Amino acid sequence: MHSYQTSHGAPLPLGATITADGVNFAVFSRHAEQVSLLLFKPGEAGKEAEIPLDPKLNRTGDIWHIKVHGLPRDRRYGYRAMGPNDPRGSGHCFSPHQILIDPYAKALTGGHQWGVPYKRRNPQTQESDFKRRCAIVDNEFDWEGDRPLNIPLKDSVIYEMHVRGFTSHASSGVSHPGTYQGIVEKIPYLKELGITAVELLPVFEFNEMESIFNDPETGRPLKNFWGYSPLAFFAPKASFAVNGTNGNQVREFKEMVKALHRAGIEVILDVVYNHTAEGGANGPTYSFRGLDNTIYYLLDKKTRDYLNYSGCGNTFNCNHPLVRHLILDSLRYWVIEMHVDGFRFDLASILGRSPTGEVLANPPMVEKIAEDPILARTKIIAEAWDAAGLYQVGSFSPHPRWAEWNGKFRDDVRAFMCGRDNTVAALATRLAGSSDLYQHNDRRPYNSINFITSHDGFTLHDLVSYNHKHNLKNGENDRDGCNHEISWNSGAEGETANRQIIRLRNRRMRSLAVILMLSQGTPMLLAGDELGRSQQGNNNAYCQDNEISWLDWRLAETNQDLLRFFKLLIALRKAHPAFRREDFFPATTCSGRAPIRWQSTHPGTEDWSPEAQTLAFFLAGDSIPGKNRDDDFFMMMNRHHRGRTFTVPDPPPGRCWRKIIDTGADAPHDIMAAAETPPLAGQKVLVAAMAVVVLIATPLS
Numbered sequence: 001m002h003s004y005q006t007s008h009g010a011p012l013p014l015g016a017t018i019t020a021d022g023v024n025f026a027v028f029s030r031h032a033e034q035v036s037l038l039l040f041k042p043g044e045a046g047k048e049a050e051i052p053l054d055p056k057l058n059r060t061g062d063i064w065h066i067k068v069h070g071l072p073r074d075r076r077y078g079y080r081a082m083g084p085n086d087p088r089g090s091g092h093c094f095s096p097h098q099i100l101i102d103p104y105a106k107a108l109t110g111g112h113q114w115g116v117p118y119k120r121r122n123p124q125t126q127e128s129d130f131k132r133r134c135a136i137v138d139n140e141f142d143w144e145g146d147r148p149l150n151i152p153l154k155d156s157v158i159y160e161m162h163v164r165g166f167t168s169h170a171s172s173g174v175s176h177p178g179t180y181q182g183i184v185e186k187i188p189y190l191k192e193l194g195i196t197a198v199e200l201l202p203v204f205e206f207n208e209m210e211s212i213f214n215d216p217e218t219g220r221p222l223k224n225f226w227g228y229s230p231l232a233f234f235a236p237k238a239s240f241a242v243n244g245t246n247g248n249q250v251r252e253f254k255e256m257v258k259a260l261h262r263a264g265i266e267v268i269l270d271v272v273y274n275h276t277a278e279g280g281a282n283g284p285t286y287s288f289r290g291l292d293n294t295i296y297y298l299l300d301k302k303t304r305d306y307l308n309y310s311g312c313g314n315t316f317n318c319n320h321p322l323v324r325h326l327i328l329d330s331l332r333y334w335v336i337e338m339h340v341d342g343f344r345f346d347l348a349s350i351l352g353r354s355p356t357g358e359v360l361a362n363p364p365m366v367e368k369i370a371e372d373p374i375l376a377r378t379k380i381i382a383e384a385w386d387a388a389g390l391y392q393v394g395s396f397s398p399h400p401r402w403a404e405w406n407g408k409f410r411d412d413v414r415a416f417m418c419g420r421d422n423t424v425a426a427l428a429t430r431l432a433g434s435s436d437l438y439q440h441n442d443r444r445p446y447n448s449i450n451f452i453t454s455h456d457g458f459t460l461h462d463l464v465s466y467n468h469k470h471n472l473k474n475g476e477n478d479r480d481g482c483n484h485e486i487s488w489n490s491g492a493e494g495e496t497a498n499r500q501i502i503r504l505r506n507r508r509m510r511s512l513a514v515i516l517m518l519s520q521g522t523p524m525l526l527a528g529d530e531l532g533r534s535q536q537g538n539n540n541a542y543c544q545d546n547e548i549s550w551l552d553w554r555l556a557e558t559n560q561d562l563l564r565f566f567k568l569l570i571a572l573r574k575a576h577p578a579f580r581r582e583d584f585f586p587a588t589t590c591s592g593r594a595p596i597r598w599q600s601t602h603p604g605t606e607d608w609s610p611e612a613q614t615l616a617f618f619l620a621g622d623s624i625p626g627k628n629r630d631d632d633f634f635m636m637m638n639r640h641h642r643g644r645t646f647t648v649p650d651p652p653p654g655r656c657w658r659k660i661i662d663t664g665a666d667a668p669h670d671i672m673a674a675a676e677t678p679p680l681a682g683q684k685v686l687v688a689a690m691a692v693v694v695l696i697a698t699p700l701s
Helices: 163-167 179-186 187-193 250-263 286-297 321-336 350-351 365-372 407-417 426-432 499-520 560-575
Strands: 015-019 022-028 032-040 049-053 063-068 076-082 158-161 197-200 204-206 228-234 266-273 342-345 380-383 404-405 447-450 522-526 594-597 613-619 632-638 646-648 655-662 684-687 692-699
Touching: 032 063, 049 063, 076 286, 158 163, 163 179, 179 187, 179 250, 179 632, 187 250, 187 560, 228 250, 228 321, 250 266, 266 321, 266 380, 286 321, 321 365, 350 365, 350 380, 407 426, 407 499, 426 499, 426 613, 499 522, 499 560, 499 632, 499 692, 560 655, 613 646, 632 684, 684 692
Parallel strands: 158 197, 158 522, 197 266, 266 342, 342 380, 380 404, 404 447, 447 522
Antiparallel strands: 015 022, 022 063, 032 049, 032 076, 204 228, 594 613, 613 632, 632 692, 646 684, 655 692
């Protein structure tokens, strides 16, 4: 055993901090009776040293701390916390046999190769099972003047992607598939597509091999591909790096962020603070359970069972003061040290539950995130529900900084484009920015993150190709995944050679895209939807680390017309402030016109009945406060299975209507620049079944 010179150290900052004369270690545990710091050489199974912390010298309040002098920077570390073990009584789960991850660890070792169990040298020892050790990370990095982009939310187009899935396919053509560097290599594609932000599925360290299910066809173990199972809130996933050893994953993540910022693209992280990888009572102990179970988790007061509002076995005690500090420290770290631009909070409604699980009227955690001065210009987006049935879309928080995944937008738009009754009125509300959800408490249309598809559920292609989920390959007998996808297969389940059905599917995908991109609010696009990517009807591909989840880049050629459509559609949105309002529609514009006028197939006639099949609206271009006049637009939508003829209102004086989008037409006539289209002849426009047509008013000359 090696002997290092030590001193009492400092209680703050928490974690491992490099100083001029050593490394300071600090960890919280209120109920531990003894804490030891364990040190390891790289690759060695056994410990190099175990240093007991003296409660009199190395403890300040509930923080245990020590400084180790002359410690090589390549050393790994962990903690042993000893105390009462009475999970059904006091709720404490201390064990002298567990070595624990530091909750503030900036990087973990032992998992740098995706899907490969890490093996160390030397015989098995008591410490060998401590696979994911903590690395000591130096935060030095040349950012070369990188600063936050601060793109206004109203001007954002968010692109949700999985780091590994984006470039793992053999067709990606990148040098380092499945990595942060792979994303860097695809920046030219992202710029050409026109998105303004990537939203990355979880990059916090997780164990992809924790799945207990096997592929029923091959018998091979499935993986936790998505990663909604965090081990450490500060540590980027090592196996997403080209070289994820010795803390290099931190450097590579920063290089990705810097490169994306240079390209004008923001980085939003999908963060999971609602639960951890430790699961329920039968789950593994990695960190929190062994350091202070009753502080970090929601427990039933009588039985001490884990309260499970996350659907993953445990629920993080987000509104305990100590846990609030941990979450905020993590968020600040990702902003200050890693330069990320925002966060999407998975199952964010859990952030609003009390230590006993009740829903708080004004949850401190939610308010603290919104009011934190370090986070003041970051984007904060809530998935405003949890796994226990709490649904807070439109009511997650009264604070105007919080945006929300608008699940009602998704459902209402899907229902309309499936041809269902009683959908027209709801669609109009979503197109106009969901004022029913966001007009109160000084919130704006951009507080609504509009989406039709996300990682969770069908892709856009599958939404128009399947009536039912097809999840047998997940190994759960098709029990997993949502049973209520609002979808329609267009006439045949799954892949088909029927050209008429294929054409209808392509039309419906384009129509859905137009509604998404031209609605008031902030659009979010699922990566690969612009290429027509399919998951073979799997609506819960969390465990599919294969071609079901990977983006097949050959589709950029196969479906080049769809990709072109998306590029031009995104460019249209970005070019016209009429689609990116900061406020909800007023009663009139500065010229006295109604800023938005609704109709059915004839001007002046509205049809909000359950049987209504059509909707159209005139959008006045002079209704944007503080902006120069934009063009006027007229948009027509038909949910019926047959074409419908619309009568178009007169264009403004000195202008004429030109058709710039017709999802019922074949490429390249499905979307064209105004200069490429002739003035509209007459006032009658045929809108094909399940199609959308958009007109723009341009000067006559």
